Every structure is written in structure tokens, then in C-alpha cells.
Amino acid sequence: MSTAEMAHEADHHGPPKGWKRWVFSTNHKDIGTMYLIFALVMLFLGGAMAMVIRAELYMPGLQIVDPDTYNNLVTNHALIMVFGLVMPAAAGMANWMIPMMIGAPDMALPRLNNLSFWLLPAAGTMLVLSMLIGFIPGTGQQVNTGWTLYPPLSIQAGMGMDMLIFTIHLLGISSILASINIVTTILNMRAPGMTLMKMPLFVWAWLFTGLLLIVIMPVLAGGVTMLLFDRHFGTAFFDAAGGGDPVLFQHLFWFFGHPEVYVLLLPSIGVLGLIIPTFSRKPLFGYKPLVWFMGILFALGLVVWAHHQYTVGMSLGAVTYFMIGTILISIPVGLMIFNFIFTMWRGSLTFETPMLFAIAIILMFSFAGVTGVMLAVVPADLQYHDTYFVVAHFHYALVPGAVFGLYAGVFYWLPKWTGHMYDEKLGKIFFWWTTIAFNITFFPQHFSGLAGMPRRIVDYSIQFTEFNVVSSLGAFAFGLSHLLFLYIIIKTIRGGKEATNKPWEGAQVGTPGLEWDLSSPPPFHSFTTPPAIK
Amino acid sequence: MNRENDIQRKSQRQALILGLVVVAMFGFGFAMVPLYKLVCSVAGINNIADSGGRVRSDVYLPGKVDRSRTITVEFDATLNTGLPWELLPAVKKVKVHPGEINVVSWHVKNNSDRKIVAQAVPGVTPWQATEYLEKIECFCFTQQTLAPGESREMPLRFVIDAKLPESIKTLTLSYTFMDTDRSALKAAGQS
Numbered sequence: 179m180s181t182a183e184m185a186h187e188a189d190h191h192g193p194p195k196g197w198k199r200w201v202f203s204t205n206h207k208d209i210g211t212m213y214l215i216f217a218l219v220m221l222f223l224g225g226a227m228a229m230v231i232r233a234e235l236y237m238p239g240l241q242i243v244d245p246d247t248y249n250n251l252v253t254n255h256a257l258i259m260v261f262g263l264v265m266p267a268a269a270g271m272a273n274w275m276i277p278m279m280i281g282a283p284d285m286a287l288p289r290l291n292n293l294s295f296w297l298l299p300a301a302g303t304m305l306v307l308s309m310l311i312g313f314i315p316g317t318g319q320q321v322n323t324g325w326t327l328y329p330p331l332s333i334q335a336g337m338g339m340d341m342l343i344f345t346i347h348l349l350g351i352s353s354i355l356a357s358i359n360i361v362t363t364i365l366n367m368r369a370p371g372m373t374l375m376k377m378p379l380f381v382w383a384w385l386f387t388g389l390l391l392i393v394i395m396p397v398l399a400g401g402v403t404m405l406l407f408d409r410h411f412g413t414a415f416f417d418a419a420g421g422g423d424p425v426l427f428q429h430l431f432w433f434f435g436h437p438e439v440y441v442l443l444l445p446s447i448g449v450l451g452l453i454i455p456t457f458s459r460k461p462l463f464g465y466k467p468l469v470w471f472m473g474i475l476f477a478l479g480l481v482v483w484a485h486h487q488y489t490v491g492m493s494l495g496a497v498t499y500f501m502i503g504t505i506l507i508s509i510p511v512g513l514m515i516f517n518f519i520f521t522m523w524r525g526s527l528t529f530e531t532p533m534l535f536a537i538a539i540i541l542m543f544s545f546a547g548v549t550g551v552m553l554a555v556v557p558a559d560l561q562y563h564d565t566y567f568v569v570a571h572f573h574y575a576l577v578p579g580a581v582f583g584l585y586a587g588v589f590y591w592l593p594k595w596t597g598h599m600y601d602e603k604l605g606k607i608f609f610w611w612t613t614i615a616f617n618i619t620f621f622p623q624h625f626s627g628l629a630g631m632p633r634r635i636v637d638y639s640i641q642f643t644e645f646n647v648v649s650s651l652g653a654f655a656f657g658l659s660h661l662l663f664l665y666i667i668i669k670t671i672r673g674g675k676e677a678t679n680k681p682w683e684g685a686q687v688g689t690p691g692l693e694w695d696l697s698s699p700p701p702f703h704s705f706t707t708p709p710a711i712k
Numbered sequence: 713m714n715r716e717n718d719i720q721r722k723s724q725r726q727a728l729i730l731g732l733v734v735v736a737m738f739g740f741g742f743a744m745v746p747l748y749k750l751v752c753s754v755a756g757i758n759n760i761a762d763s764g765g766r767v768r769s770d771v772y773l774p775g776k777v778d779r780s781r782t783i784t785v786e787f788d789a790t791l792n793t794g795l796p797w798e799l800l801p802a803v804k805k806v807k808v809h810p811g812e813i814n815v816v817s818w819h820v821k822n823n824s825d826r827k828i829v830a831q832a833v834p835g836v837t838p839w840q841a842t843e844y845l846e847k848i849e850c851f852c853f854t855q856q857t858l859a860p861g862e863s864r865e866m867p868l869r870f871v872i873d874a875k876l877p878e879s880i881k882t883l884t885l886s887y888t889f890m891d892t893d894r895s896a897l898k899a900a901g902q903s
Contacts, residue, residue: 286723334793358730362723396734400741415745418833419792419890425758426748430741491839496757708715 193702201296204288205702206273209295211595213270214588216298218664220262223306225657227255232619232653235646238638246312248636249322250338254309256325257342260442261349262302264576267584268445269294269356272384274595276360278700279378279691281369281709286362294355301348308341324634326431329416329424333408340409343402350399357388357395364388369692371711375469378691379462382469383448386476387441393480394434394441401430425490432483440479442576444472446583447514450536452691453590454518457533458525461688464517471510471517478507488559497556504554508547515544530682531605535586538613539578546574549624564634567627573620582613585663592670593677597699600670608666612659618652777811778874785845785872787816788886795891796824797858801868810874818851818866820889822858829857832887841883844873855892 193199193208203209231251234242243251273291277284285291312320318336332339364377364385377385404415405427414420416427455462462468482503484492492500518540527533549571553559562568592600626645631638638646677698680686685694692709693700752758785808787801802817822828832852836842847853851866858864870885 286719287727290727330793354734358727358734361730362726365726366719366723392730392733393737396737397741397744400738404742404745419795419892423748426745429748430744491759493757493759495755 202292204284204292206277206285206288206291206704207595207700207702209285209291210270210273210275212295213266213273213298216295216302217263217267217270217584218667220258220266220302221660222664224255224258224263225660227251227258228653229657231255232650234636235638236650237647238640238643240637243636245636246320246322249324249634250309250312250320252634253321253324254305257305257345258302259576259581260325260438261346261353262305264442264580264584265349265353266298268384268387268442268580269353269360271380271445271449271584271587271591272356272360275591275691275693276363276381276384277367278693278696278704279381280364280367280372281692281705281711282363282367283703283705285359286367287359290355290359294352294359297348297352297355301345301352304341304345304348308338308345311341312336312338326428326435327402327405328431329405329408329427330418332405333417340406343406346402347399350395353391354395357391360384361388361392369705369708369711372692375466376689376711378448378689379451379465379468380445380448381691383444383451383472386472387444390437390441390444390476390479394437397430398434401427401434404430425487428487428490429484432486433480436483436486437476437479439575440475442580443583444475446539446580446587447472449583449587449590450518450539453532453536453586454521455688456590456682456684457530457536458522458527459684459687460521460525462517463520463523465689468514468517471514474510475507478503478510482507485554485559488556489563501554501556505551508551508554511547512544515540515547530589530602531600531609532586532590534606534609535582535589535613538609539582539586542574542578542582542613542617546571546579549574562627564632565627566623566631566633569633570620570623570627573623577616577620585612588667590682592667593681594693594696594698594700596671596674597677597697598670598674599677599681600666600674604662604666604669608659608662611662612656615652615655615659619649619656620652622646622648622652776874777809779809781810782807783810783872783876783880784882785814785870786882786884788884789818790886790888792888792890795828795830795889797822797828797830797889799887799889808872810872810876813848813869813871816868816870818868818887819863820851820856820858820866821863822860825860827857827859829855829892830889831855831892832889835886835888837884837886838880841876841880844876844880845883845885846871846873852887856889 193205194202200208200212203212230242231248234240234248273285276282308321311317317338319334321335321338321342323332323335323339327339327342364381368374368377404413407413408415408417408422414422416422416424418424451462451468482500484496484500485504488497488500518536522537529537549567553562553568553571589600589605592598622645626638626642626649627633629642629645631642631645679697680694681698692705692711695709696704784805786805787803789799789801791797791799798819798821800819802819806814806816808814832850834847834850834852836845847868847870849867849869851868856864856866
């Protein structure tokens with residue numbers, strides 16, 4: 179059935195009723211909604227794990243969990259947040275917004291879209307099982323490797339590791355299919371006149387994200403497949419006893435893992451590229467350069483992976499190359515930040531919740547950029563490696579850079595998705611609460627890290643107690659703030675002030691998408707006939 | 713509806729191309745196994761102690777013994793997981809002069825009831841000292857085969873090069889024994 183026929187059918191019959199609407203859905207909005215709900219569930223699951231981790235670290239010594247369980251929690255917290263929260267939430271927004279922005283009736287490959295979503299709950303279930311199965315006697319060691327899954331520890335871990343490997347296969351297939359779908363949608367389904375250089379920045383960001391995922395995900399899948407073979411079939415890809423090299427796994431993992439950081443960041447940068455012009459009521463400063471910077475980020479991101487492995491004993495020439503490459507990355511990223519600041523310069527700013535998040539992200543993400551440059555420098559990194567300084571750095575990069583960017587997107591588009599305005603006052607309370615709590619949580623970790631507190635260890639030396647008490651208290655407030663987030667979302671879905679087609683005054687400056695031409699909430703199928711581009 | 717069909721055909725073709733990229737990248741992951749070893753050995757970038765793939769001479773020509781300096785050499789013995797052996801150096805550490813030939817005996821015993829072939833892998837800390845520690849005779853040069861319950865005294869003969877940087881006063885020579893079962897199987901399959 180062609181997309182046009184489906185659109186035709188939907189015009190007459192509307193969405194199917196009941197559970198069939200969701201399970202058999204080929205509609206980009208329904209699938210987008212399911213992605214977002216899945217991400218929200220995973221946010222609370224991963225968040226609950228973080229709460230246990232911080233509760234354990236509140237005081238030195240062992241209180242709540244034993245060391246293996248602690249490391250299991252650390253591993254799954256990371257995997258759930260990366261693969262369960264950020265990637266599905268970004269994919270959900272892509273599903274919802276990209277067809278509407280470029281004037282398409284739906285995604286290019288709607289059935290593939292259904293498959294790529296429904297692989298996720300299966301993968302999520304298996305991920306949680308991989309964590310729980312270690313508690314059953316006789317299943318071997320828990321998954322205690324951290325999300326990097328380095329051998330030889332990952333070769334020694336128990337049955338949970340096998341489930342985790344298959345989880346990664348499923349997640350990989352899911353995100354590869356979603357990426358292929360999004361890339362083909364962007365390249366083929368644009369309305370006549372919507373040229374590439376007229377696309378909203380969010381669409382550009384997802385074009386690069388999709389391509390990046392297509393390139394890197396298979397490498398991780400290959401790496402964990404080799405791990406599986408080493409565990410069960412007597413191969414020795416990574417087992418030094420059989421002539422393998424455990425460092426090879428690190429290279430394969432970080433060949434995926436470093437670009438993965440950009441996979442997490444780029445969609446949020448795309449969201450910022452829409453929100454900042456909207457609430458500054460000024461076109462985006464330097465739209466073309468921003469597209470180029472994202473392209474440079476895409477290319478450079480693929481060739482600097484080994485800066486995560488300075489301590490493995492590579493030759494000085496090799497680490498110098500990776501150091502210079504990594505520092506180079508700060509140039510396009512820094513210029514992106516400047517572009518956003520210049521967009522705000524002399525604009526007529528208003529500070530609705532999405533804009534507050536956007537400004538906070540620019541500040542906090544720049545901070546992560548600065549610590550990132552510190553970590554890129556080899557002699558300094560040898561000191562910081564595997565300390566809480568690294569934990570603080572990547573939480574400053576990924577929580578504002580990726581997660582807050584998605585929150586900003588949620589507030590920005592909730593009126594469009596639901597047809598209701600969210601409660602602005604509650605939104606602002608949530609913003610201040612979560613931002614302040616986030617900083618209380620992670621800022622002290624810079625100091626404990628510089629003082630030498632190692633990461634991924636359940637206990638710590640007593641001189642770090644004060645920093646950890648502050649950090650834990652902040653974390654509890656940070657966790658609690660998300661109940662308010664959930665409440666705001668539910669409240670907006672259930673009712674609220676009617677949203678107009680274009681709920682934000684400045685929503686159509688610069689390079690807007692076509693989503694504002696549609697009603698709020700939009701019809702089941704976005705554009706049955708290609709819209710005319712002004 | 714011509715445009716619709718065109719778009720659909722184009723989308724499917726693009727999805728196929730991107731799918732091929734995915735397959736190629738999956739293959740790339742596996743191609744990294746031989747490529748990684750090749751690149752590392754050609755460019756010499758795998759090892760911080762290996763300055764650009766320079767080949768050391770096989771024969772050590774003893775120089776003058778420098779009695780003015782004393783270097784402490786510590787020994788460390790590690791067994792890889794699952795290897796039921798015991799490994800002990802005769803002494804924990806020795807004090808030596810650069811240029812003199814030293815012999816340290818290592819005791820190894822197979823505690824299992826099966827024959828095991830194992831290989832020792834050396835490591836030197838700090839890494840800067842690696843190229844100045846010349847092993848003349850070492851049990852790590854060959855695989856060691858021990859019958860059930862068999863024990864053996866193995867000599868290690870080494871010289872510290874007189875060119876060892878002044879700042880290094882202590883260095884640690886570490887050996888890890890690994891079960892070669894897997895590699896023996898693989899080698900048998902290949903030859």
C-alpha cells in the first residue's frame with residue numbers, strides 16, 4: 179500500500195480503534211508517541227537506579243547494596259539512559275516532527291517504523307532481565323563491567339552478559355532501522371520547494387544522527403558478537419591467553435562509543451536551533467555554518483575515539499594524534515554555541531520554559547566543553563582518568579546537552595502534540611528545580627574527582643564524604659523533580675488552555691518547519707497533498 | 713500518483729543502499745581484527761614502550777659495568793584466570809648494577825592433573841625502562857609445558873642497559889602466565 183493510499187484510507191476511517199491502533203501502527207505520530215512513552219518509562223527506571231547509587235554513596239562504607247550489585251546498577255543506569263531514554267526520545271521526536279516539518283504525509287517506510295519501535299520494548303525487557311538474572315543463584319557473576327563491557331571482565335561475567343549482548347543486538351537493529359527510515363524520509367519525502375537548505379535545523383541534526391548511527395551501530399554489534407564468541411565458542415578475539423587483544427575491544431567499542439555521544443547530542447542541538455530563534459524572534463544566526471559544523475562534528479567524531487583509552491599504553495604518536503583531533507572538535511562545537519548566543523543577541527527575548535532550558539543548556543554544556551578539553555589533554559587525562567571528574571564531565575555534557583534538550587523539545591512541542599498549553603508556571607518551577615538540583619548533584623563531583631575519587635566503586639575514602647553527601651542530596655532533589663515533570667505532561671494531555679496552530683509567537687522566523695501550518699493537535703495524517711512552500 | 717510511486721521506489725532503493733552500508737560496517741568490525749594487528753605492527757602505535765617499530769638487535773653485547781649506580785629490580789608473578797599453576801621468583805627483588813649479567817631463578821609448578829602448555833608475557837614498569845631491560849635468557853621466550861604435578865626451576869638472565877635514564881632507580885618486571893590451550897587449538901587448525 180502506498181503512503182498516499184494509506185492517507186486516503188485514514189481520511190475515511192480514521193485511526194483503528196483499541197490496541198490495534200498501537201500494535202499495528204504505521205502512523206508516524208502514534209509511533210512517535212509510543213517512543214516518547216517508552217523513553218519516559220525508561221527515564222524513571224534509570225533514574226530509580228541512580229537514586230540507589232546515590233543513596234549508597236551518601237556515606238562511605240557499604241549500606242544498601244553489595245559491590246557487584248552496585249556495579250550492576252551503574253552498568254544498567256548507563257545503558258538504560260543512553261539506549262532507553264535519550265535515543266528513543268530523540269527518535270520519538272524525529273517521528274513526530276520530521277514528516278510534519280518537511281511536509282510529508284508520513285515516514286518513507288511506515289512498516290519498518292513499526293518494527294523499529296516494537297523491537298524496543300523487547301530489548302528493554304531483556305535489558306532489565308539481564309540485570310535481574312544475576313541475582314538467581316547459579317547464573318554466575320552479575321553484569322558488573324560498566325556500560326563499556328570491557329573484556330576480560332565481560333568474558334567472566336555470568337548469564338546476564340549474554341542477555342545484555344542480545345539486548346545490544348536488538349537495540350542496534352532497532353536504531354539502525356529507525357535511522358534508515360529517518361534518512362530516507364528526509365531525503366525523499368520533502369514537499370516540493372523544501373530544499374535541503376530550507377530544512378529546520380532539527381531535521382539536519384537528525385540527518386547526521388541517522389547517518390552516524392548507520393555507520394557506528396554495526397561496529398558495536400560486531401564487537402559484542404565477538405565477545406559472545408569468546409565467551410562460548412572458544413574463539414580468542416579479546417582473550418589474551420589465546421592470542422587475542424582486549425584493547426581491540428576497547429577500540430571497537432569506542433569507535434561506536436564516541437560518535438554515540440554525538441548521536442545523543444545532535445538531536446538536542448537541533449531542538450535548540452528551533453527554540454532559540456523562536457523565543458528571540460530572530461532568524462537563526464548562521465544557519466548554513468551550523469549545518470556545516472554539524473557535518474564537521476560528524477566527520478571528526480568518527481576519528482578521535484581513542485581519547486577514551488589514553489591509559490592503555492598506545493604509542494606517543496598515536497595519543498598525540500587523538501589529543502589534537504579531540505581538541506579540534508571543540509572548535510565547531512564552540513562556534514555552534516556562539517551561533518546560538520548571536521541568535522539571542524539583540525533579539526526580543528521572552529523566557530518561556532523551553533527558552534529557559536535552552537539558555538541553561540548553553541551555559542552548562544559549555545562548561546562540559548571546557549572540562550572536555552581538559553580531559554582531551556593526555557598528561558592531564560592520565561590524572562583524571564576513571565575519576566569522578568570524568569563522571570561530572572559526561573553528566574554535564576549529556577544531561578544538559580542531551581536530556582535537557584529533549585525536555586526543552588517536550589515543552590516546545592507539547593502544545594502541538596496535545597492541543598493544550600502546558601502550565602507555564604509549573605514548567606518554570608520544574609526548570610529551576612531540576613537545573614539547580616542537577617548542579618548540586620554533579621558540580622561537587624568535579625572536586626571529588628580532582629581529589630582522586632575513583633568511579634565505579636561502591637565505597638570511598640572518608641575524606642570524600644562531604645562532597646558525596648552534597649551530591650546525594652542534590653540527586654534526590656533532581657530525581658524528585660521528575661515527578662513534577664510527569665505531572666505537567668499528564669496535566670497537559672488531559673486538558674489546559676487550547677493551543678493555537680502556532681502557539682509561539684516567533685515560531686516561524688528563519689527556517690521554520692511546516693508543523694505550524696497544521697492544527698494543534700495535527701490531523702492523523704499530516705499532509706495528504708504536498709503543501710506549497712512560501 | 714506518479715510522484716508517490718517515484719518517491720516510494722527511491723526510498724526503497726535508498727533504504728537498500730543504507731542497509732548495505734550497515735552490512736559493510738558490520739564486516740568492518742570483523743576486518744578490524746587482522747587490520748588492527750597489521751596497522752599496529754607496521755606503524756608501531758600499539759605500544760607506548762615500542763618507539764615506532766624499531767627492531768632491537770638479537771645479540772646483546774655487554775658494555776662496561778657501571779658500579780656507581782644501583783638499580784632495584786622487583787619481580788611480580790601473576791597467573792591468568794583459570795590457570796592452576798604456581799609461580800614464584802626465588803627473590804622478591806634484586807639490587808643490580810647496569811651492565812652486569814644477573815640470574816634469577818623462577819619456580820613454577822603445575823597443580824592440576826593434566827598437562828598444560830602456558831606462555832609467560834612480560835611487562836616492565838615504568839614503561840620508559842622497557843627498552844633498557846635486556847633479557848638474555850627467559851622462560852618467556854618459549855612456551856612451557858608441565859606434566860601433572862610437575863615443577864621446574866626456570867632461569868631468567870638479564871642485563872640492565874647502562875643507558876637507563878638517571879631518573880629510574882627502581883623497576884618492576886612482571887610476568888603473567890597464560891594457558892595456551894586455545895591458541896594451540898587454533899594453531900593446529902591453521903597448519
